[in-house]
Amino acid sequence: MTTSIVVFVVSAALIAGALWGIYGSLTKKTEGFLVALAGGALLVSALLELINPALENNSVYITLAVVFIGATTFTGLDYLVKKKWGNNSGGGLLAAITLDGIPENLALGVALIGAGPLSVAALSGSILLSNLPEAAGGAKEMSENHSKKKVLLLWIATAAILAMAALVGHFLLSDVKQEYLNYIKSFAGGAVVASLALEVFPKSFKKDKYWTGIATTIGLILALFLNSLGE
Template identity: 35%
Template structure:
């Protein structure tokens, strides 16, 4: 349980670090877009080589298909609700939708880390790197928007600290859940995370990376995929 808390804190801590970096200085759009693109490539690799593959091995195609559908629909409708928050609030939303989005995709990601630890497989370095790298620009982008809209630094830090804590608790929850559920449920959780991540990548992360980094985003995405794939095969 202690290891799940520790590794969960490492992965989720990048959200909080990103917020602190945003408060410390201004960041060029191209740099944030490049980090987003690298993280997107790493997450695509993790979906393919970690989540979907492990789900098929644990529970077969049925639970994986069901988990993918539920995860995709859950993120889709939750993301629409986040968009309505931003739409109603206009510019005053000040990065809140990004913060909520980070929470929505962070919980299943971190739960999968905990499940892997409880299964005796150790921490997945590829998934850990993918989560860490993809979290940084979310924290930087959201906190930057909040600061630009006049939110106090204390409010920004408190919000991202809370998001990070919830994600760490999701890792611990995944670890505890793995002890009482079978392979099919674990497969469904893997697939749920994969489905939510795929929708998030296509609807949010990849378009934002391209809008900020331009045509370079594609090349950096491939680099992120290659690095994560190599790490996955080493573990």
């Protein structure tokens, strides 16, 4: 039951964010602030939750290579998305959420096995904190160039895919060696780093200028607090 609730909440954050971005009132400054807030949370997630466990327990060289592969893969897909939808379509954020979200949610599903309440809160809270504003910003930009209904359905489909990834991780990967799970998370970490550099922070600074630094720090502090609950 706990797993189903967490998966629902984390996935629903994408849909709620998309609804807010498409139909709600979201100024450019607010959008930039929220995206930077998500970026700060993702910094913590990438380093502490995704990459660091592999550095501590797996081969350092293989881990760093997998991180690089994750970043390269995201960069390539981001380029293709922009070629199809344009630089300001919001598709880059959708690619970011999907590419780093699938391995991230696989890991979330595995981590929920036998996890205590505080660990569950830390894991799901960090992902929710980044999903909501990213979805709002990405959906808003996509709706400016595409049908609102089509954009909403696309984000709902993305939420369903990520929910499925978490359930697969929980029920089918419970017996997979931790070493391999760490590499999956490292790939996600590399994708997150690339998405921050290419999509999140440039987009936020363009819309909200120097408040980006404050928002990023707030997101980082919130994610660090959630992470400390799980220790």
